[in-house]
Amino acid sequence: MRGALDGDVLAVLARQDNVIGNWQVDERTRRLLQRTCARGEGRRLTWSVYLLSPAPPTPAQLVWAAYLHCGPASMIAGRSALVLAGWGDAHRRPIHALVPGGRQPTGTPAWLRVHRSQSIPEQSLGSPPRVPPHLAAVQAAAWAASDREAMFVLTSSMQQGIITPIRFQREVASTSRVRRRTLMLDTAGEYLSGTQSTAEFDFGRLCRRYGIPAPIRQTRRRDASGRWRYTDAEFVLPDGRTLIVEIDGLHHLDPANWLADIRRQNDLMVTTNGLVLRVATWTLKHEPAEFMPFLGRLLTGNA
Incomplete structure (x- = not known):
């Protein structure tokens, strides 16, 4: 041919x-x-x-x-x-x-x-x-x-x-x-x-909308290496443990940031003996009904 x-x-x-x-x-x-x-x-x-x-x-x-x-x-x-x-x-x-x-x-x-x-x-x-x-x-x-x-x-x-x-x-x-x-x-x-400056404000507004207690913001905590870190939002669970909510902007999808986030989450769980939840700013803005009711159930012991 x-x-x-x-x-x-x-x-x-x-x-x-x-x-x-x-x-x-x-x-x-x-x-x-x-x-x-x-x-x-x-x-x-x-x-x-x-x-x-x-x-x-x-x-x-x-x-x-x-x-x-x-x-x-x-x-x-x-x-x-x-x-x-x-x-x-x-x-x-x-x-x-x-x-x-x-x-x-x-x-x-x-x-x-x-x-x-x-x-x-x-x-x-x-x-x-x-x-x-x-x-x-x-x-x-x-x-x-x-x-x-x-x-x-x-x-x-x-x-x-x-x-x-x-x-x-x-x-x-x-x-x-x-x-x-x-x-x-x-x-x-x-x-x-590369920031989430409004994310914590939006999260507080969503807490009010969903009947969730106001979070404790920017708590200063020392990580496993001795450095001071600030958490985005914290709550006290019914059993007395701390629940930490970390709000991730889209820049957290970068591989270097993602690896740092893993280390940070592990540090927080070890040093606080609590729970750590992570939520994307995109979820809070576009699909809050996916996350906020789950958070509410955790805080009332009904999860």
């Missing part, structure tokens, strides 16, 4: 991981590709995209197929574009592609999700073409199945240096009618600050 293809077509296949689209070849080559698939020497990934191999497509080949199916004006978008930009997650189905608003590809397979937009970026990156990382992060967060998935995408992208909080905030501000705008801005702002 390859011997019947001209050099230009072979060069395209080499660049595109053995995947090629109808719009890239002439009618003669199209018929050759169709006969190759009919003999089992290749596969049709969509009605208009061919894989010149009998093996199942790899994730990278499916990404090429997504772009080729949607046409030369399209771009890989969302999570799929973040992976192409170096984000440390695997390609997952569906593959996301962005097309101009007036275009709707036909015969789209289930593994491909097509998004239409009137504002396509003027410049694409990479091969296959993809949207820039900060726009990809906005799209991935907006298209995520849940708030938690959106937060994971954003925080991990910032941790890995795929996006920066400030440029991401600008991208969100320049994008109209985007889903989860507040969550995106809050997540980037908290990650940027």
